[in-house]
Amino acid sequence: MTTIKVNDEQEIINKLSSYIQKISSDSIHNRGKFYVGLSGGSVVKYLCEGLPKLDTDWSKWVLAFCDERVVPEESEDSTFGIYKRQLIPRTGLKQEQFVTIKQGLSAEEAAKDYADKLKLVFNGNNFKFDLLLLGMGPDGHTCSLFPNHPLLDEIHLNVAAITDSPKPPPARITLTYAVVNEARNCIFTIGGSSKAEMVKRILKNKEDLPAARVNPVNGSLYWIIDEAAAALL
Numbered sequence: 021m022t023t024i025k026v027n028d029e030q031e032i033i034n035k036l037s038s039y040i041q042k043i044s045s046d047s048i049h050n051r052g053k054f055y056v057g058l059s060g061g062s063v064v065k066y067l068c069e070g071l072p073k074l075d076t077d078w079s080k081w082v083l084a085f086c087d088e089r090v091v092p093e094e095s096e097d098s099t100f101g102i103y104k105r106q107l108i109p110r111t112g113l114k115q116e117q118f119v120t121i122k123q124g125l126s127a128e129e130a131a132k133d134y135a136d137k138l139k140l141v142f143n144g145n146n147f148k149f150d151l152l153l154l155g156m157g158p159d160g161h162t163c164s165l166f167p168n169h170p171l172l173d174e175i176h177l178n179v180a181a182i183t184d185s186p187k188p189p190p191a192r193i194t195l196t197y198a199v200v201n202e203a204r205n206c207i208f209t210i211g212g213s214s215k216a217e218m219v220k221r222i223l224k225n226k227e228d229l230p231a232a233r234v235n236p237v238n239g240s241l242y243w244i245i246d247e248a249a250a251a252l253l
């Protein structure tokens with residue numbers, strides 16, 4: 021694992037962008053495509069500011085979601101909705117390159133449908149992402165994997181539904197660790213003082229919280245943290 025401390029959120033964006041530039045170029049060069057998993061929350065802002073500056077062949081990108089809220093696409097809570105409005109117009113990306121949840125389904129149905137879509141995209145059940153872009157909540161959750169939730173022990177499903185998310189909205193779908201820890205690269209971007217206590221509990225005290233369980237078996241893990249979030253280390 022590599023921990024990268026930077027001064028502020030602008031430097032988080034710069035550092036994150038340079039990793040994405042390198043990983044996407046390598047993936048496209050070596051395998052012809054770049055499979056990336058996006059998150060919601062503050063990661064959206066970092067990506068919407070950083071990605072438009074990349075030098076890349078956008079047509080080679082396949083974008084999916086580490087987790088998604090089961091809400092209408094037009095809702096402020098829809099993670100895809102935000103990327104659609106704020107990222108697509110500023111890059112060469114097209115809507116069809118995003119693997120999205122189907123509208124109008126229950127969380128359970130949406131999880132199954134989303135897993136079926138990923139199966140097509142990855143040609144089978146081994147969902148190997150080149151890069152997962154992850155956030156961490158102040159409670160230590162990542163994706164929609166929350167502390168003490170039974171989903172932390174899900175080993176059969178690649179994509180799971182959750183209907184009691186402590187962070188609203190309650191209905192979501194999420195990748196499980198079976199997929200997360202198969203990724204070639206995982207990057208956490210963590211900024212702001214609200215994350216400082218949890219950054220300490222995970223990185224210093226080594227507590228077993230959901231974000232701490234992200235540890236790709238054959239991949240690389242990066243934590244990009246700004247000064248405010250790293251204050252208690």
Ligand SMILES: O=C(O)[C@H](O)[C@@H](O)[C@H](O)[C@H](O)COP(=O)(O)O
Pocket residue numbers: 059060061062063086087088089099154155156157158161162163164187
């Ligand atoms: O809620 C979502 O959609 C997420 O994908 C979630 O896992 C997010 O990454 C963390 O909650 C951190 O969010 P913040 O960075 O906004 O705290």
